[in-house]
Amino acid sequence: MSAALLEVRGISKRFRGLQAVDNVSFAVPPGGIVALIGPNGAGKTTTFNLIAGAMVPDGGSIVLDGADITGGRPDQACRAGIGRTFQLVKPFGALSVLQNVMVGAFKATADRVAARRAAWEILERLGLAEKAENPAKTLTLPERKRLETARALATRPKILLLDEVMAGLRPTEIDQMVRAFADLSRETGLAILLTEHVMRAVMALSHHIVVLHHGQKICEGAPEQVARDPQVLECYLGHAQAAERPGA
């Protein structure tokens, strides 16, 4: 895995006596889709925040495309090539959907027309085009999640961090999204790191799965391999089955 796009080496984070992330290492190859799974409180979102620069790790390092980005600010992480979504969506409510995505697109270009064109393309790809002129605050929750993704994509990341963007979607919508991401990754060579409770999406989308529990990596491997791992079955899938029920 020396040719990895993103390499996470032994990162840790501690909050007031709680070891949220404990010496976690994994890698995402170029164009690869890796899922980070685990029960609630396993440290997935914290890991995301560490990678995206929202938090500074207590130890370990994060390397993107050969450059060490450990401890950088979120905007620096973004400029290094990390695009992220938030689990609790953060739309720019007063701006239109198009404008939201244009904010992201401005990372690559200062030209308004170019940014606008790029934003349109992404909106069409994610099926938000007909909502383009609506204020973001009028969107439904699934639409907002898609907007999050669109905005992050607009920054032309090398790797996209998706934090539970499928939650609350109907199965048909999930399949649609899965297809969209798979196409995107195949066509553009975009790498994706996702956390997801919707196992249907995880299994369909990811090439590789990393399982976290109590902040530690307990297992990793190909999807079917992980699904058979007794440790995972014991500590994780029990929860996951519960969590997969609608509304969980």
Added chain:
Amino acid sequence: MRASRALGLSPRAAAALGLFLAVMLLLPFLVNAYIVSVLVVVLFAAYFGQSWNIMTGFAGQLSLGHALYVGLGAYTSAALFVHFGLTPWLGMIAGMAVAALAGSAIAALSFRFRVGGVYFALLTIAFAEFTRILFDHFGWVGATEGLFLPVANLAHDDPVRLRGSPVMFYYLLLVLSLAALVLSHSLLDRRVGYYWQAIREDEEAARALGIDVFRYKIAAMALSAAMTALGGTLLAFYDNNLYPDTVFAMGRSIEIIIAPIIGGLGTLFGPIVGAFLLTGLGETMTNLSTYFEISGLKQWFYGAALLAIVALQPSGLWPWLSRALGLWERRR
């Protein structure tokens, strides 16, 4: 037509704007000196509101101490004029630089230490008040005794030295306010405007999209401060006398921000609409209350009017008005 498209206006809105401009250009020929003096107050309020709007309306950082930049602009240019005879056109650049520097420093200190929201607002008050007291003791600019610009009663206006009649100031302010309008519009249409609004709506999300929030906030503050200082120079040369307690007054900071809030925070025309409405309201009430001979009545109605507006149109009158007139401005 091209101009109207460049401003993103519908033909109807462009016509309305054209009409408004024509009226404003002709107004001094149509009304008496009293109305002109009131219009000067309106334009000052509009311009200061537009300047403040960049900081708070666009970039979302609530500043309650903008009198600081009015004062820095006014005092810098006036002191340079009084002590060295420097033309106000250069003095205003110096004033803008001083204000931009002060604004950046305040913003840098605050945002570096992650002071935000209400705390930032209170910090801006503190800086303004602190500076007021400093100037109360600053002998070179007259301290509490005041700084006076020599008043020359010229037969003709002298725009080079900014000595002249209210009508001259009316046109200067009109140009300034239009320039601020065009500038605001063009900023909103660029990356920086998008970034400011993103920061206003959600800082964390803005950061995740690669925006150096700290830098953009400082830029907003510096620009807003510099623009305010430019108005401060005009104020100094219009009033011809400066006292720290009136120039830097907290009351002025508050007056600056009422018009844009009433008009519609973050909109292009809100500050202008708000300024017309508030000043008009104030004058009407003053004229009415002289019949009743009760001091305090005017202020009471003023407060009641503010309350009514914030209760009925909390996001400002312009969005509502433009919809009612069919001039719907794209919500930015």
Added chain:
Amino acid sequence: MLYLNIIVAGLLTGAVYGLMALGLSVIFGVVRIVNFAHGEMMVLAMYGACLANAGLGLDPLLAVPLVTLTLFLLGYALQRGLINRYIARPDHEQFLLLLAVATMITASLLMGFGPDARNVQLGYAYDSYQIGAMLLDKVRLLAAAGAVLGAAALSGFFRFTRTGKSIRACADNQFGAQVVGLDVKRLYAVTFGLGAACVGAAGCLMLLLVDVQPYIATDYTLLAFIIVILGGLGSMPGALFGGILVGVSEALSGFLVEPSFKSAFSFGLLILVLLVRPQGLLGRA
């Protein structure tokens, strides 16, 4: 010895400042609204105490329960009727709302009482105690004692009564409070009422020290801001501590430097604290 006198005077005045600021702090801590009409509410209370003195011959100290209750009801009504609707609105709208309220209070006072300063004539207004070289001013002593009692009563309320505990729960976790079935809107109104009651009591005590005029309100609003930020917005002991800190630092700087410069010291202190410890000296991070 002179220093001791000055520090004690600053300490005593500071205690009254503290009680006033306590109201602002309580309101912010729970309702998350910055009460820009705080000074106006206090001036209203001062006029209330004046009226109680003129009409009923009450000493301002004895008028405390009456004025406090009135202000409580007023604050309760204000929150219930008006401010509750703005809880979730942006800062600038809340600011405008309270500015409008403040303007109307000042204008009403001006119409009702005129611009002349008012005060109450007390038999003991000029008394002072000589203890060794120390000179204790009776009025100031009484006012400070009242302030400490008032603060203690409020803290007792929050600690021992059911409503007080609910308010604290509500401040810690509004959502949780709603989940367990607390009527948050009512608790907010009670809190605003309590904050108003604090300034009510502080107003009565302040009337012992200064004369009242409609236009002094803004100065007190600013002063209250300084104090609560120094102590920590939302922290009760912080407000008292901040008040005393401001009282003493103003006294000392006035004595050591230039009196006309002393409020710059308070603002300077405020700027320093905001930059170094924005949550305030006793505030929680």
Added chain:
Amino acid sequence: MMRTLTRRDFALGAAASGALLADVGRARAAARPIKLGSLLPRSGFEAQIGQSCQRGVDLARKLLPAMGYAVEVIDADTESKPEVARTRAEKLIRDGAEMLVGAFDSGQTFAIAQVAEQNGIPFVINIGADPAITEQGYKYVFRNFPTSVMLGSHGLARFNDLFAATRTSPKTAVLLIINDTFGQSMLKGINALMPKANLPFQIVETISYDPQAKDLSIEVAKAKAANAELQMVVTRLQDVIIMVREMVKQKYEPMGIISPGSPGMYQTQFMKVLGKYADYAITNIPWLDPKQPLARSFTAAFTKAYPDEVCTLDAGFTFEGFLIGADAYKRAGSAKPQALVEALKATDIKERVMIGGAITFDAKGQNVNLPSGVVQILDGRPTVVLPTENAEAKPVFPVPGWSKRA
């Protein structure tokens, strides 16, 4: 509170001054009254003093016609803000005001002066001490009030008169002075004049305090620690009340409290609030001349109209402002600005309300003939004690200690 003058009040006041009125009333009133615009801070933070001046306006409105002057007064409120003063002045002119009178505060007075100049409308300043106002080369601005420098020098000059009359000579003084526009220009004047004034005392400490101060305990403690014989003060009303109260509490008893010419220690509120502790406070300031018949009838009319208020220089100078305007109109026989300005320049009013010689204006439009009297609170009333030719009583100095007052 906002009591206006009724005709009956005035009838009583006028009766008290019948002889005088018969005298000046001989001249036939001009056919058409001149419109005088009054600009005062009737609301805002200076409302208190603005209202105090307003009483002079209301008296002028009633008294001047009875004196044979044809005037009509229109009121305006500057709200204590220069920019409002400016628009109000423009409004008054648009409403037909042919002359302006006002505005107590220097900043507002400046704003009005510019409007007056631009419109070519004469402006008579009732009160406003900033020396800069009459240094601008204005052609339409006239001031019947001393500049702060004049106030300071005249005020200091009276110290020696007081010491001579009471055969005292304090050696040291502490100066408590307000840090606002007025206070600081006074301070400048005092510092410049002290060496020349040949006074027996030295100022050992100058303490300047914040105009917004609500508490002066530290300032007073500092003054007391300076251990001077005399306390000199330059104040406004609110702070001097706090100051005296604090002096009583801190048992600080200098030979006396003397103001070289500032507001505060002669105003109604000072005496009302402080009672016996207000007594003996001394202000060297231009005052109503108890020996002048017009001043006596004015005071009488004032007392009838406002029984609870003390007639002070605020009302006196404001009234004189209108008197000057009315007199100029009468002599000019026309309300044309140029005619009025010429008449104002030629003003020579000998029958006046305030102490001093005739009202005349120098080339800059300043009345330089405005001496100060020594006004001491005696039995709860401001009393002229010096100069002897105007005095109603003898000065008391050194003053009795706080505890020795009944």
